[in-house]
Amino acid sequence: MAPGLRLLRGNVGLMVAPVVIAIAGVLLAVRVGGAEKDFSEASALQWSERLWPQLRRHIELTMWSTFWVLIIAIPLGILLTRPRLKFLAGPVLTVANSGQAIPAYGLLVLLAAWLGTTFSTAVIAFTIFAILPVLRNTMVGLDQVDKSVIEAGRGMGMSRRRALVSIELPLAVPVILAGVRTALVINVGMAALAFLIGGGGLGETINSGLKLQRDLTTFTGAAMVALLALTVDWIAAVAERVLRPRGL
Amino acid sequence: MNQSDTTEPMIRLDRVSKVYPGQSSPAVAELSLDIARGEVLVLVGPSGCGKSTTLRLINRMIEPSNGRIIFDGEDVTGVNPDLLRRRIGYVIQQIGLFPHMTIADNVATVPRLLGWKKDKIRARVDELLDMVGLEPNVYRDRYPKELSGGQAQRCGVARALGADPEVLLMDEPFGAIDPITRDRLQNEFLRLQSELKKTIVFVTHDIDEAMKMGDRIAILKESSQIAQLDKPEHILAYPVDDFVDDFIGSGSTLKGLSFERVRDLELSPYPMIRHNAGHAQARRVLDEAPQRWLLVLDDMDRPLRWVNDSHLDRTDRPLRDLGHPVRAKVEPNATLHDTLEAMLTSMAGCACVIDKRGSLQGVVEIEALTDVIRRLRANARKHYEDENGQSQPTGTPS
Numbered sequence: 041m042a043p044g045l046r047l048l049r050g051n052v053g054l055m056v057a058p059v060v061i062a063i064a065g066v067l068l069a070v071r072v073g074g075a076e077k078d079f080s081e082a083s084a085l086q087w088s089e090r091l092w093p094q095l096r097r098h099i100e101l102t103m104w105s106t107f108w109v110l111i112i113a114i115p116l117g118i119l120l121t122r123p124r125l126k127f128l129a130g131p132v133l134t135v136a137n138s139g140q141a142i143p144a145y146g147l148l149v150l151l152a153a154w155l156g157t158t159f160s161t162a163v164i165a166f167t168i169f170a171i172l173p174v175l176r177n178t179m180v181g182l183d184q185v186d187k188s189v190i191e192a193g194r195g196m197g198m199s200r201r202r203a204l205v206s207i208e209l210p211l212a213v214p215v216i217l218a219g220v221r222t223a224l225v226i227n228v229g230m231a232a233l234a235f236l237i238g239g240g241g242l243g244e245t246i247n248s249g250l251k252l253q254r255d256l257t258t259f260t261g262a263a264m265v266a267l268l269a270l271t272v273d274w275i276a277a278v279a280e281r282v283l284r285p286r287g288l
Numbered sequence: 289m290n291q292s293d294t295t296e297p298m299i300r301l302d303r304v305s306k307v308y309p310g311q312s313s314p315a316v317a318e319l320s321l322d323i324a325r326g327e328v329l330v331l332v333g334p335s336g337c338g339k340s341t342t343l344r345l346i347n348r349m350i351e352p353s354n355g356r357i358i359f360d361g362e363d364v365t366g367v368n369p370d371l372l373r374r375r376i377g378y379v380i381q382q383i384g385l386f387p388h389m390t391i392a393d394n395v396a397t398v399p400r401l402l403g404w405k406k407d408k409i410r411a412r413v414d415e416l417l418d419m420v421g422l423e424p425n426v427y428r429d430r431y432p433k434e435l436s437g438g439q440a441q442r443c444g445v446a447r448a449l450g451a452d453p454e455v456l457l458m459d460e461p462f463g464a465i466d467p468i469t470r471d472r473l474q475n476e477f478l479r480l481q482s483e484l485k486k487t488i489v490f491v492t493h494d495i496d497e498a499m500k501m502g503d504r505i506a507i508l509k510e511s512s513q514i515a516q517l518d519k520p521e522h523i524l525a526y527p528v529d530d531f532v533d534d535f536i537g538s539g540s541t542l543k544g545l546s547f548e549r550v551r552d553l554e555l556s557p558y559p560m561i562r563h564n565a566g567h568a569q570a571r572r573v574l575d576e577a578p579q580r581w582l583l584v585l586d587d588m589d590r591p592l593r594w595v596n597d598s599h600l601d602r603t604d605r606p607l608r609d610l611g612h613p614v615r616a617k618v619e620p621n622a623t624l625h626d627t628l629e630a631m632l633t634s635m636a637g638c639a640c641v642i643d644k645r646g647s648l649q650g651v652v653e654i655e656a657l658t659d660v661i662r663r664l665r666a667n668a669r670k671h672y673e674d675e676n677g678q679s680q681p682t683g684t685p686s
Contacts (some may be wrong), residue, residue: 172498192384195349196398196447210388285388286432 057274061267070262075256080276084248084257097240101231105166109223118230136172152237162239166230170223175217181212210285221276228269297322304355306341315341326485332498333508339491342512344455347376363495364662374401377456383440385432391443392428398450403630416446417427417665438469456488458613493537508534521547526668541661548626548660551620555650560585562609564593571600581636589647591640617642
């Protein structure tokens with residue numbers, strides 16, 4: 041069966057989400073396009089000058105912070121499940137937990153005071169914020185691999201590295217991907233705060249709507265963030281199905 | 289040691305110990321054990337006696353604290369364990385098939401590690417699946433979750449045989465399988481082993497499985513101390529101490545009868561008569577013999593009826609219609625266990641030994657069996673007394 045067809049089977053839910061998102065997007069565009077706008081609204085809701093660059097920046101912030109989360113959290117999670125470093129798992133998880141416990145606003149401002157108000161500062165802040173779910177899921181995913189499967193592999197002469205790459209990681213993929221999906225959605229939401237330190241993103245539209253008391257502007261920014269979050273979540277869900285090893 | 293070069297053992301454990309840090313008693317203490325080429329050695333003992341640890345010391349899944357492991361004449365105590373393990377098949381109770389790989393990929397694990405060519409791997413996988421009774425065209429591309437427990441363990445055995453290792457280590461391979469399937473797998477395994485002649489170390493806690501599978505059995509007590517190491521029939525006939533006696537449990541004499549065959553019995557004469565003889569002659573034969581029953585044969589010497597004194601009072605009927613029909617018949621290659629079972633159902637308490645055509649070869653009486661048991665015990669005792677004289681390192685009675 042072609043991969044596309046196999047994907048379709050039993051995954052009707054996955055096909056509904058993009059339709060809903062598309063309809064909501066069209067409705068939003070029609071509503072905003074047809075509304076009577078004053079000067080400030082017309083300027084804030086300008087597509088090619090404002091909304092589109094902000095949306096792109098928002099996506100960039102999300103992608104970069106998620107990228108760094110993957111680069112840091114997955115290898116760290118692997119290291120912390122190796123017998124030799126297992127004793128560090130507890131302390132590191134505590135630190136990662138506190139990373140998420142610090143108020144986002146506070147973390148962002150603290151980092152800005154230290155590193156300056158740049159795009160990179162925002163990415164660093166969001167990376168710290170979203171590490172926990174991926175780190176924890178990587179560790180849980182590797183820990184829940186049936187020990188007898190690893191024992192069988194090692195007992196037939198697989199080296200540690202080989203057992204990790206061809207047994208443990210593939211079997212942990214579903215759990216790790218669930219963590220990545222969570223991190224992505226967190227980052228879409230967090231990126232709406234990037235405007236606070238000059239990082240751009242759709243937060244600017246929301247902010248200007250709030251400041252100038254223009255409900256249409258606020259609503260448009262918020263709705264676009266929500267639609268972006270849904271879209272990213274959907275893409276991650278598709279990736280989960282595609283990358284999940286067969287036979288599980 | 290009185291080992292000559294021609295009978296160099298496949299595996300030799302030389303005073304191997306395993307002590308886990310923080311534990312007062314060793315898991316394995318100074319174990320010395322030779323495993324001959326082509327034999328099935330069963331390690332059996334109660335839970336926690338260290339039998340699994342001992343098995344895992346051989347492929348160094350557990351590193352020994354002390355002692356040496358000699359594999360095929362080579363000291364492997366210090367070699368790269370990954371390379372060593374590719375030469376040793378390994379089957380565990382949980383099977384441990386890789387759930388994300390097809391059956392073919394599972395079976396191909398070791399050949400892949402050894403870098404075989406694709407065509408050779410593919411041919412080998414099909415050969416192995418065929419060997420363990422999994423039709424390659426049906427099962428090759430399936431995933432482990434689509435197999436039953438018995439099929440999965442067959443696949444586990446095929447995987448262990450992947451690169452045709454000389455040695456197979458099996459840790460309670462049939463332990464988690466239902467009794468009927470287990471029995472079938474054991475029989476298939478014995479058939480396979482009679483062709484393959486691998487050197488196998490087999491761990492179980494089930495003494496009956498040990499008796500069935502093992503050429504030799506090592507009964508282990510705590511810290512993997514060998515209580516007795518011998519052929520199953522010797523252990524059954526002569527448990528060296530109370531520990532072994534308790535462990536093999538009740539019915540050891542009965543189990544021991546499974547290893548003896550009818551054709552090796554010396555049968556004493558039994559009163560018998562042709563079916564067309566007269567009643568008076570029959571009574572005379574019966575009176576002269578010490579037995580209480582008379583066996584009536586047909587023209588081809590096939591046993592027909594059991595007749596006793598009171599039956600012969602019925603002079604109105606021919607001999608072939610008197611008494612009870614003969615049902616307990618065994619062939620010369622039947623085990624004494626089966627023979628005894630037949631005797632218990634027989635009216636006369638005897639079993640008739642017949643050849644392929646059904647003609648009588650002799651009659652087994654209970655005395656013949658008790659003689660055998662006595663002889664087995666005496667032989668086993670003598671075997672141990674001789675060994676004691678030569679001060680063998682293992683398996684001697686304390």
